Amino acid sequence: MMMVMLYSLTLGLVGAVAGAAAMPTELRLPRVITSAMVLQAEQPRLFGWAAPQSSVMVATSDGETVTSSVGPDGTWSASLQARVAVIAPRGIDIRVTSDSKTITLSDILFGDVWVCSGQSNMEFSVSEAFDHKEIINTAGIDGLRLFAVQKNSSNVELDDLVDVQTPGGGWVRSNSSTVCGAEYENDGYSPTNTSAYCGPHCGPSAAVKSFHRSTWGYFSAACFLHGRSLLQATGRPQGMLESCWGGTPIESWSSAAAKAQCNSSASGGGLWEGMIVPLLKLPIKGAIWYQGEANAHNTKTGNAYFCQMVTMIADWRARWHLSGNINADFPFIIAGLAPAGGAASPVIRYSQWGAAAESYGITLPLGHPNVLPILPNVGIANLVDLYDAGSPCGSVHIRNKTMVGERLAAAALALGYNKTTTLWNGPVPKTFALDAGDKLTIQYVRSGGGTPVLSFATLWWNNQTTVPESQGYEVLVNGSWVLANAAISDTSAVTVMIPSTLVGTIQGIRYAWAEIPTSQQLFDGGTAGLPAMPFIALCDETSCTLVPPGSVSDYGPPGPPPPAPPAPPAPPSEACTFTNSSTIGAVTPMAQLEVKFLDAAACCGACEAYPECASAEMFGSGTKHPPFKTSLCALYRGVGIQKSFHCDFPCARVAIVPQ
Secondary structure (H helix, E strand, C coil): CCCCCCCCCCHHHHHHHHHCCCCCCCCECCCCCCCCCEEECCCCEEEEECCCCCEEEEEECCCCEEEEECCCCCEEEEECCCCCCCCCCCCEEEEEEECCEEEEEEEEEEEEEEEEEECHHHHCEHHHCCCHHHHHHCCCCCCEEEEEECCCCCCCCCCCCCCECCHHHCCEECCCCCCCECCCCCCCCCCCCHHHHCCCCCCCCCCCHHHCCCCCCECEHHHHHHHHHHHHHHCCCEEEEEEECCCCCHHHHCCHHHHHHCCCCCCCCCHHHHHHHHHCCCCCCEEEEECCHHHCCCHHHHHHHHHHHHHHHHHHHHHHHHCCCCCCCCCEEEECCCCCCCCCHHHHHHHHHHHCHHHHCCCCCCCCCCCCCCCCCEEEECCCCCCCCCCCCCCCCCCCHHHHHHHHHHHHHHHHCCCCCCCCCCCEEEEEEEECCCEEEEEEECCCCCCCCEEEECCCCCCCCCCCCCCCEEEEECCEEEECCEEEEECCEEEEECCCCCCCCEEEEEECCCCCCCCCEEEECCCCCEECCCEEEEECCCCEEECCCCCCCCCCCCCCCCCCCCCCCCCCHHHHHCCECCCCCCCCCCEEEEEEECCHHHHCCHHHHCHHHHCCEEEEHHHCCCCEECCHHHHHHCCCCCCCEEEECCCEEEEEEEC
């Protein structure tokens, strides 16, 4: 691990070093090829450097030998036979020899390699997530391997990574010791100090001072939980490769050629050159992407994001394919922006959806003047229902990364593994029909075929729905957006009633079009299913057409702002009466509440002194239900509790059991 922090963009220095690289004189492997790694089963390949005009022999412990010639530039690659992807307690060994030098790679598995990239929500580590204790304690998963790229920016394309975050400087087996830790050795916290990076904390943008750390640490929660879900669903080893940097815009991860297609002139960046290009020769299964917040400045940047997203995906695929990856259209799964501040959040979400429209069977007209490619195998994990106002890392950094990882994996399973029997995306609007001017019927479809089973849900578990009388639909009349009531007209259609007080022609309709949608939300498969994507459409006298992504305008003023969320309940004095391992029973006819304090002295007056206890988030049984937010004081009174829940607070363990 690096002994200095590389937060500054040392473009000139890195470029000078890269440009002065000496011709290799002996065998060397890139930093991404180490013991304990996963090689792509259908295309296992090693590569590196050695003395020009020499040869490299690769011998595996299961009996295969391959010899490769070293080119005049000192580079070589060796392709092995395809392997069956099998989870085993230990992988094979591979010996790489050139001249008198031998490098031995031990415990190599064959399965799938996923690149996880983006900004701080991808960097957000497992120890900051809901249920982090359970995630860390159960992280010892055979077949799951982790690798985290160290931050580095370059003004030239590098042939190797500058450094690695994960312990030992290479791939590691997933376990409770390797899944969390410090990013740098001298950032003020020792990598072995588990209280600093293996407990709840945030990076530099922490909203709560006590959670502040100089870095987010490793390992990415979204990346880890995506890999865990894939491994459980496929039975194939998963190599999760994290390469991300908080606060960075999409331009930083795009090549000069990709940016030129969108007339993007944003300065800075260099993360494509320093953190992606060195990975291009490694065959991969696919990529997941969690970014967009740094581009959500206004409608203009939100519209520009459509072209930037499409061209970046196409360019990544083309460059990986040019470097030898056999899958020219590998799955690329986008995490849609969750509810939070950001002037162009709904426009960014729509641009993200536009990049993935082909996979959902929706034909969207392209609004960008350039001819953009239609991209297959691009998925969306819609997160529009996962508001997290109480996150100590700020509401933009949601803690329900278990749901994020599962939704990313659901799309990946459909697009990368042909597993479409389970729901993998929310309902998608297909057709619009205006009837006599007083109602508009929207027919929805299910991605990949099938008929959705629609329902509206009030998001009470995370206090997101503060306007429960609204279903999230607005109509555009005389240049202004007006809330309109809606109802399920059959299992797959929604009928929007045009308010009788409106005078004028319906010019448009939109759904969940807000930074933080506060209405009820439309789901396919109930609240255990998936939410509908926000959309915007313009209408004529008989029908409506989705607005081309990349060309959304403000179309008049927005609807009335939602009311402020209700104030939290006043903390009662009973919070100080709990004793260590005390149990409180029968607080309502519906539920029994059990509270066991882990530290009674620290928790005395928790509602007053510990915000993380006063507004603690809780998970449903098995972490399958979305979290809801309440206080220990409200729990004491049994307010609104009708389901089973459990949660480990920083100072107490709570269980609620229906009677």
